[in-house]
Amino acid sequence: MDENVLEQVYQEKLEERIIAQLAKEKAIPLEKAMHIYYGSELADKIHNGMEGIQYLDYRVLVQILEETEPNKFLSN
Known part of the structure; x- marks a missing residue:
């Protein structure tokens, strides 16, 4: 596997x-x-x-999403 394939698999799992x-x-x-x-x-x-954000833990990324885009959760 080359580097691009590994990065794509990592991103999909993330x-x-x-x-x-x-x-x-x-x-x-x-x-x-x-x-x-x-x-x-x-x-x-x-x-x-962007900014290496894809390497943060998925739980941290969920928190970031909740804090930076709260409007996404209004219809829930």
Whole structure:
């Protein structure tokens, strides 16, 4: 495996963990958690590798999402 493939696999697993943690913490369906996550600025930052944010723990990333984009949770 080359470096790009490994990075992609890591990112996919990270996103899975973030979504599962969101669903658990907010007691919402996985589909809703996916919608929240993939519609967030955080998802864009992780996808683009901005500021190395993708290397933070998934629980920390969920906290960041909750603190920086609280409007995403208003309809829950």
